[in-house]
Amino acid sequence: MSDPESATIPEPSTRPPPVSHRGRSAAPVANSNSADDEVLEFEPFGLMPRGPPPLAEFLDVWDVNMLRRSDEVNKQRHHTHLYASDSLIVRRGQEFQVKITFNRAYKPDDDKFAVEFVIGSSPQFSKGTYMPVFPGGDRQGTWTGRVLDSADNVVTMGVTPAPDCIVGKYSMFVAVVTPYGIRRTRREESRNLYVLFNPWVSGDAVFLEDEAERKECILEEDGIIYHGSFDDVSERLWNYGQFDYGVLDACLYIMDRSEMPITNRGDAIKVARKASAMMNSRDDDGVLVGNWSGDYTYGVSPTSWTGSTEILLNYSGSRMPVCYAQCWVYAAVFNTFLRCLGIPSRVVTNFYSAHDNDGNLKTDIILDEVGRVDRARTRDSIWNYHCWNECFMTRPDLPAGFGGWQAVDATPQETSDGMYRCGPASVQAIKHGQICYPFDAAFVFAEVNSDVVFYSRSRDGTLTPVRVNTSHVGRTMLTKAAGSRDSRDITDHYKFPEGSEEERTVLEKAEEFGCNRESVVLAEADVVLELPPLEVRVGEDFDLTLQLSNRSEKPRVINGYVSGTVVYYTGVTSSEFLFKTPRMTLDPMQTKKEVVPILYKDYQKHLVEQSNLHFIVTGKVKETGQIVTAMRVVALRNPEIIVQVSGLARVSEEMMVLLEFTNPFSFSLEDVYVRMEGPGVMLPKKKLYSLITAGQSITWTERFTPRRAGPTTLIASLDCAALRQVYGQAQLTIQP
Numbered sequence: 204m205s206d207p208e209s210a211t212i213p214e215p216s217t218r219p220p221p222v223s224h225r226g227r228s229a230a231p232v233a234n235s236n237s238a239d240d241e242v243l244e245f246e247p248f249g250l251m252p253r254g255p256p257p258l259a260e261f262l263d264v265w266d267v268n269m270l271r272r273s274d275e276v277n278k279q280r281h282h283t284h285l286y287a288s289d290s291l292i293v294r295r296g297q298e299f300q301v302k303i304t305f306n307r308a309y310k311p312d313d314d315k316f317a318v319e320f321v322i323g324s325s326p327q328f329s330k331g332t333y334m335p336v337f338p339g340g341d342r343q344g345t346w347t348g349r350v351l352d353s354a355d356n357v358v359t360m361g362v363t364p365a366p367d368c369i370v371g372k373y374s375m376f377v378a379v380v381t382p383y384g385i386r387r388t389r390r391e392e393s394r395n396l397y398v399l400f401n402p403w404v405s406g407d408a409v410f411l412e413d414e415a416e417r418k419e420c421i422l423e424e425d426g427i428i429y430h431g432s433f434d435d436v437s438e439r440l441w442n443y444g445q446f447d448y449g450v451l452d453a454c455l456y457i458m459d460r461s462e463m464p465i466t467n468r469g470d471a472i473k474v475a476r477k478a479s480a481m482m483n484s485r486d487d488d489g490v491l492v493g494n495w496s497g498d499y500t501y502g503v504s505p506t507s508w509t510g511s512t513e514i515l516l517n518y519s520g521s522r523m524p525v526c527y528a529q530c531w532v533y534a535a536v537f538n539t540f541l542r543c544l545g546i547p548s549r550v551v552t553n554f555y556s557a558h559d560n561d562g563n564l565k566t567d568i569i570l571d572e573v574g575r576v577d578r579a580r581t582r583d584s585i586w587n588y589h590c591w592n593e594c595f596m597t598r599p600d601l602p603a604g605f606g607g608w609q610a611v612d613a614t615p616q617e618t619s620d621g622m623y624r625c626g627p628a629s630v631q632a633i634k635h636g637q638i639c640y641p642f643d644a645a646f647v648f649a650e651v652n653s654d655v656v657f658y659s660r661s662r663d664g665t666l667t668p669v670r671v672n673t674s675h676v677g678r679t680m681l682t683k684a685a686g687s688r689d690s691r692d693i694t695d696h697y698k699f700p701e702g703s704e705e706e707r708t709v710l711e712k713a714e715e716f717g718c719n720r721e722s723v724v725l726a727e728a729d730v731v732l733e734l735p736p737l738e739v740r741v742g743e744d745f746d747l748t749l750q751l752s753n754r755s756e757k758p759r760v761i762n763g764y765v766s767g768t769v770v771y772y773t774g775v776t777s778s779e780f781l782f783k784t785p786r787m788t789l790d791p792m793q794t795k796k797e798v799v800p801i802l803y804k805d806y807q808k809h810l811v812e813q814s815n816l817h818f819i820v821t822g823k824v825k826e827t828g829q830i831v832t833a834m835r836v837v838a839l840r841n842p843e844i845i846v847q848v849s850g851l852a853r854v855s856e857e858m859m860v861l862l863e864f865t866n867p868f869s870f871s872l873e874d875v876y877v878r879m880e881g882p883g884v885m886l887p888k889k890k891l892y893s894l895i896t897a898g899q900s901i902t903w904t905e906r907f908t909p910r911r912a913g914p915t916t917l918i919a920s921l922d923c924a925a926l927r928q929v930y931g932q933a934q935l936t937i938q939p
Contacts, residue, residue: 233323233332233465236371236455242321247384261381262314264388265356266304269375269396276300282403282422285883285911287448289393294401294545295469296366300351303358303377311338311350315380318348318362319387320373320396323465330466331369335378336362364398366406369469370544371455372397397451400471400545408471408597411547419685420547420595424882425916426538426683428531429690430588430772430813431838433554433678434736436690440918440932441535441550442510442882445543450512453519454543457481457490460522471546471596472627475611476642480624482537482613484524487622490514490536493615494527495771497811502526506812507922509878511539513887529772533613534590547595549682551610551693556589557653557676558616558773566655566676568819570669570830575764576819577660584774585676587815587836589614589650591625593682598629601640605629608696610647619643630696636712648713651677651697657821657832669830670728674701729755730789730824734835741814741839741926742803742868749797749820749833753789761787761831763822765799769809770817770836780806787822812927814839842867844919844931846879853938857908860885862919862931865900872923877903881917884909884937909937 270277271291277299278284283292293299301318309316317335326333328344336348338360345365352359375394378387388394402411402421411417424443431437444450458468461481467473481489491514492502499505505527508514514536517525528536534550541548557566569580591612598606609627619625619642628644629637638645657670677698684691699705731752739745747767753759767781787797806816816837823830842865850858862879866872872895880887885907892901909915914936921929 234462235459262379263306264377268302285446291396294399295364295368296401296404296406298361298363305356309358317378319376322373411595415685429552429681432836443539444512445539447512453515456519475627479611479613480622483615485615485623490518491528492524492526504922505529506927509918509920511536530614531590537613551682554588554679556586556650568657587772605632636709639716728829732831732833734833747799752794756791759789760825761822766819768817772813777811778809780809841929846931846933848933862903866895871896875923879919883911883915912937912939
């Protein structure tokens, strides 16, 4: 017998035990739209006679016509004719037609058949993954059917999916009942169909009654995303491309990749929440890798993208996250996903958006004893702008009145229930301070309602609030207006007017749910400091004007501090390029301007992407000790690409586009990528220019053939390490 003390104890295995569903359920949860079980072509009834049964005398299916062409009745009535797909695409809750050709005339009293729809693995009627549809009579399920026409051997059948059915790709079969068993057609790719959400049907959770808004938020392919600053708004065009070839399958792949159960895919709330996590790669290998570093060596700069198609097809093709994205890219690709599946959605830009990671509704700026910004201790920042999405749906999980537009955000900022995602949060709940309701309403509330609090730090470390700005954050919220190329201000959807009775009531309500604001009431300073807006192009010198007004009847002396920094659009400081300490004297009731010259040579070498300059001016009034402050973001304007289109603008007629760009700077641009695309006319194309010297012009000519009629836009971008956010466009209308 061996000595137990000398026996070798095997090391525990580092590999986890295999995961099995056994002991929990009879079958694993179906979580893939492409994992279809084979459906039996013949299901016998009990014992069978020797040899094959004589089935020739019974009803047999010769052909099934899905009426799947874009010009046929189904896609036209279901508003799916724009999808570049050979498959039938319909919307739930609305009837579509199929034509079935039998071997003989159909006899309603004698013949029995059903049209069957199957999605995912282990299909079951009780789970909504196997839906038999009968041509009338007593045996009707949640999907209904009726015979519309029966002429000769052809039966035209109308099928209406349930308005809350699973969204995804179904396989379709025709099953005929014989005395010996059920005889069923084979699986064929041409008989697959996609079922989408339906904002045109009142029974669907995403029903949107406003026709103009519905058309914009479902059918519009090119969009405008707003950026810059609230008083100097810039536009970025984007091709959502939700109807491009392969995009619908890519969107379904995203849900498969998330391992979202098939049975949850009819719930718009769950789909939007799951997708907000899957748009970023932080914890689930989702679609896009975020990068705010300025180094995009191993991917595409976020400012270079012009549309979602290339991103989604790259992701579904490579099965790997795509590099790189920032907030507007996340929002734009998420918008494509939602519109493609039939959920009304739009991109919203919030100017001066707070990232409140502790929920206290405050952005803290620390000043030293003399009133100068203490950069070492000021850690909070405010995004110049931040983009998220709104999607439209009912919220049966919330009290009445909180349905409608819901905020969803795919940019990975903070975790929600353990994953980087945000929403859907009811916009109405945010506006009324009801931030206790799911999902993440408190976080969005802080993004639009935070206070900017200036603290004076004494030598012993004590912080004393000296100035509170309650209106800086959430200054303006913009989205594209329905049916036009104008912007629409939806700030009043999120908040009541500053200082109104309603706003005070909302803030009190929010505080009941744990949001703490600075409660101290500070006396108004009798000196007012303002920084007027500026419009500056990259490469220009300009003047920063300090406008001071003395509202007292006594003279005032202000010791000022002017700090100019280059910042990322997230408000994070890159470097300080300017520091001035002007001393300003004001007579009683006097308004005076102090000009600070800003030279290009001083800030040029510090510029980062999007070329944002942030100025903070603070001053201490000598006579009263009061602090005055003002902030201004200057988004430098870049040169543009000239886009010219020529040729006969007709479907299937070849056209030509000419791109032209001139380097206006005194330095060369290296490794310059130029991209262009246009919904319905051109798939994404790109070209690399290794060097564009100072003053040099480049041209790029490309031929394209429009695929469909209607208004559209060709979008172009130019991007390199030294110059970001250069865009151009050409609008055209394609004739049939």
